[in-house]
Amino acid sequence: MAQKRNLYPGIHNDRYGGMTDAGLIIRDAWVFEILPETETCEGWDYGRLENLYGQVSEAWEPYGHLVSNLPPELRERHERIHSEGLRKAREAGWKPDHSGED
Template sequence: MNEQFYVGINEDIHGGLTHLGRIVIDAWIFGILPESETCAGWSQSQMQNLYEKVYAAWEPYAHLPSRLPADLQQRHIKLYSQIINVAKSKGWNAELGEDD
């Protein structure tokens, strides 16, 4: 069985607005990873470890951006705005289709 590796947020579909891409973005928000780290080539176990760190970072805020302190809220707004703009430029559409 071949191990799968993450392509990295810059090569992820939908401009990084996927489950794994959001883990990377949230890791940037909380300072778990520098924004220069795209996680390209990371194994499933590395991504799982990152997920666990991000999950723990969100816990004090009930996983809600509205409960983040002001500095983290601003980072959240900035980073997600940038990613959403990239995703839109690559054809991502926030509207749900009939099959979604």
């Protein structure tokens, strides 16, 4: 019997308003234009998300994985995308957990 594969629900349907590892990877993929901002990754399997993580990590390498090292255009896009994500997450009831569990 075939087993149903776990599929990602999409950033807009993810837990915590998308404030998960997958959601953060998708937002960074939008920042670096690896994905268009219309791509929510709904229905992706987790192997595909893992491949996306590799692409995002590679895109961050020239900047030492630091927002402060991004050129102005990317820094502004990062601020816009991640600020909007935080706003939506807070509206959905997300609160940062300082214990590191989320």
